[in-house]
Amino acid sequence: MIALTGCTTGAPGAAETEGTDDVTVGFSVYDMQYEFFQSMEEGTRTAVEEAGYEYVLHDQKSDENEMVTGAQALLDQGVDVLVISPFKPDALGPVVAKAQELGVPVIINDIGGGGVPYDAIVISDNEDGGVQAADFIDAQIQANGVASKKVVSITCEPSAVYAARRNVGFVNQIESLGYEVVTELSGNSKAEEAYKIMKDALAKDPDIAGVFACNDPMAVAASNAIKDAGLDPVSGIVTVGFNGDAEALTAIQGGTLSATVAQDPAAMGALTIDLATQALNGEEIDFDNPDEREVYQPITLISTENVADFIE
Template identity: 35%
Template sequence: MRSGTTAFALSAVAVLALAGCASGSDQGSSAAAEGGTVEFEAKDPLTIGYSVYDLQNPYWQSYAEGVKAGAEEAGAEVVIADQKSSQQEQVSGSLDLINQGISALVITPVQPSALPSTIDAAHGEKIPVVVADIGVEGDYDGYILSNNREGGQLAAEHVIEKLGGTPGTHKVGVIELHAGSVVGEERVAGFVDRLAEEDNFEVVSSLDGNDTVDGGFTAAQDMLSANPDLEVIYAANDDSAIGASRAMETAGVSVANGFTLIGFDGSDAALDLIEQGVMSGTVAQDPFGQGQQAVKTALALLNGEDPGYSDEKAKTIYFPVEMVTQENIAQFREARASQGS
C-alpha cells in the first residue's frame, strides 16, 4: 500500500513542477522557475507544515517542539509529517502537507537532492519553503542551520587552551561524518583550520565514523592502534564520540588521565558522559531554538518581511553553538530544561 502511495506522490510532484515551469499561468510558479520572487499567500487557518527527518531521534524531537512553540507564539497551527529517515517519505509527506493547505513549509531533508521538486510544488501553491538543517538544493526561501564551522573552531580553542602551553607536538585524530555531509565538512574544517594556526598540533588521522556509535568505535580504535601517543579525538557528532569513548576504554586511555575527547551536538547521552568525566566536552546545538527560528523565518517570508539572513546571497541564517564542558554543564542543562526541550 505504501509503495503505491509513494509512487503517486512522486508523480504528483513531477506534474506540479512541470506545470509550474510550462504553463506560466500561475505567477508564483513562473517566478520560481525564473529564479524570481514568489508571491506567497497566507491561508486560513494559518498553518505551518513541518516535514521532519525522523521523530525517533531526540534531536529532531526537540526541533519539532521548537517548531510547535514558535507556531504557538505566532498563533499558528502545526501539522507534522515524520519522514522516518526515508527520502520517499520526505517527498510524499511534504506533498501531503502542501495538499492540506498549509501556509508555510519547514523541511529537514533526508536527501537535499530531493528538495527541488518539493520546492516547486510548494511555490506553485504560493507557499514559502524554509530548509531546516542538513543541506539545500533548489530555489529554497530560507535555510536555518548551526554555525558548524564556528563550532569546529570552538572545539579547537578548547584543545589549544588545554594543551597549547605544553611542550612538544600533540597528536590529534578526527572522526568525520559520512562522505558528502556538508555540515560535517564544515565542522571538521573549522577545527582543523584553527589547529593549523598553531605550531604544536598535528592531525595524524581523519576517518569516517559514519555518524554512528559503532562507526566512531571502529575509527577511534584504528586511530589509537596506529598512534598510541594520540592525545586528542574530535568527533563531528556525539554518537561517534560516544563510540570513541568505548574504544578509549578498550585501549586503556581516558579523559581522567589527560586525554581529550570532544563531540558535536549536545545530546543528552554526551552530556551524561561529560558529567561522568568520560568525555571532555561537546559543541552543543540548539534544535529547539532553531525550530522556533524556522517558524519566524517562514512567517517573515509569508508577510513579505526581511527574515534577517546571516548570508543574504545564500538565504541562510546561522544559529549560534556553544562549547559545553564540566565547567558549565550544570548551567547549560538548566537553560535547556527551561526551554522545555
C-alpha cells in the same frame, strides 16, 4: 502519517502576518524517533502556538519516499508555509517546485537544501563550533601538560555537507595552533565506525593528544576506544564531540568525555517560524550567508564547567 494539531491561541508580542488570516504551518520532520528532532519539533510547535498559527506535523521516519509524498500532502492540504528538515535533501526538487507553483514559502531546517530554490535554511554555526572545539582542545592539552601535538578528526558521512564544516573549522584552527592532524577519516556518523577509527589511530600514533568527532555518538565511541586502550579520554587524550546529546552530557558529568559543542534544535525550530513570518509578510530576510540563503543558530561548548546547566 500526518497528525493535525490546531493552535489558535496567540501570545503577547507574538509575530503577526500582515493581512494574513488563519495561517497554517506544515512541518515535515526528519524522524521523530531521535531526541534532536523531538526538540526541534517542540521548538517549532511552541513558536507556531505563540504566533497564533495552525500547525500540521508530518514525520518522514528517515524515508525518502515518505519525505516527498508527505511534504506534497501538506501542500495539498493547503498549508501557507512549509518547514522541512529533509531526510534526503537531493530529493527536495519536486516538493519545492510544487510549493513555488502554489506560492508557498519553504524554510529548510538543518541537514541540507539539495540545491533547490528554498526561501531560507536554518543551520547551526557549524564552522564556529569546530573552531571552539579546537581552542578548547588546545587549552586542555596545555592544562594536562601533554607535549604531543598530534590530534584526530573524525567526520560525519560525506553527504552531510553542513556537518562537514565542523571538521573544516576544527582542522583549520587546530593546525593554526601548531598541531598535526595525524588521522582524519569519516565515521559515517556511526559509533562503531568511530570506535575502529580511534582504535586504529592509537595503534598508529600512541601519543595522540586530542580528538574531535563530528557528532556525539562517535565522540563517546572514540572515548570508549581510548579507555579500552588503557588511557584517559579527559586527562590523557582530550575528547570532544558535537550536538549536546544526552549521552554526551552524561559522559562529561561522569568524566569520560571532555566536552561537546551543543546545537539548540528547539531554538532552530523557533527561528524557522520567525523566518516563515517574514517570508509570508514579504519582508527581506537578513541572511548570514546570502549566497546560500543561510541563517545561523549560535552553538555552545559544554564542559565540566557548565554541564550541570544543561542536564534536566
